[in-house]
Amino acid sequence: MKKNKMIKLLFAMTTTLLMNNVIAAEGEIEQLSVEHGCVTCHSVTQQKTDAKPVAPSFIDIAKRFHAEGDYEYLVNIIKYGSNPYKSDWKGKITGAAMPPNKGIMSDFEINKLLVAILSLDNK
Ligand code: HEC
Numbered sequence: 001m002k003k004n005k006m007i008k009l010l011f012a013m014t015t016t017l018l019m020n021n022v023i024a025a026e027g028e029i030e031q032l033s034v035e036h037g038c039v040t041c042h043s044v045t046q047q048k049t050d051a052k053p054v055a056p057s058f059i060d061i062a063k064r065f066h067a068e069g070d071y072e073y074l075v076n077i078i079k080y081g082s083n084p085y086k087s088d089w090k091g092k093i094t095g096a097a098m099p100p101n102k103g104i105m106s107d108f109e110i111n112k113l114l115v116a117i118l119s120l121d122n123k
Pocket of ligand 1: 033036037038039040041042054055056061074077078082086087088089090093095096097098099101113
């Protein structure tokens with residue numbers, strides 16, 4: 001095989017692999033967040049209407065929280081719920097607080113879902 005053709009082929013293969021990762025992340029979010037009811041309040045990507053959402057979209061969460069230390073903060077919110085007296089999204093959402101999932105979701109599932117949610121910003 002000619003060198004040029006080989007490079008093109010390798011490039012195509014790498015691109016396909018990268019795209020598959022993004023699709024895999026969306027698939028994981030889809031499966032776990034439907035299974036655990038997250039999507040009754042959160043939309044995954046930007047919502048299409050002007051009406052205030054119940055909760056921030058997962059893409060907005062990914063855009064906002066990427067500092068070191070944020071990860072643990074978010075794990076705890078998913079596990080124990082958010083503080084109903086101190087909203088991170090004051091005025092932007094209609095929901096009062098994030099309900100706890102401890103005992104409903106395993107740590108493994110929580111981490112898997114959160115990693116997938118935060119990876120939405122990497123596109
Ligand atoms: C009953 C509605 C509801 C459900 C169900 C729900 N959430 Fe939430 N969630 C909220 C609200 C409201 C907030 C915003 C909290 C705030 O105002 O600071 C939130 C916040 C969050 C945050 C943190 C954002 C921040 O700024 O503090 C994460 C991460 C999150 N939710 C993930 C999930 C996941 C994962 C699930 C499913 C296992 C889920 N949520 C299910 C209502 C919900």
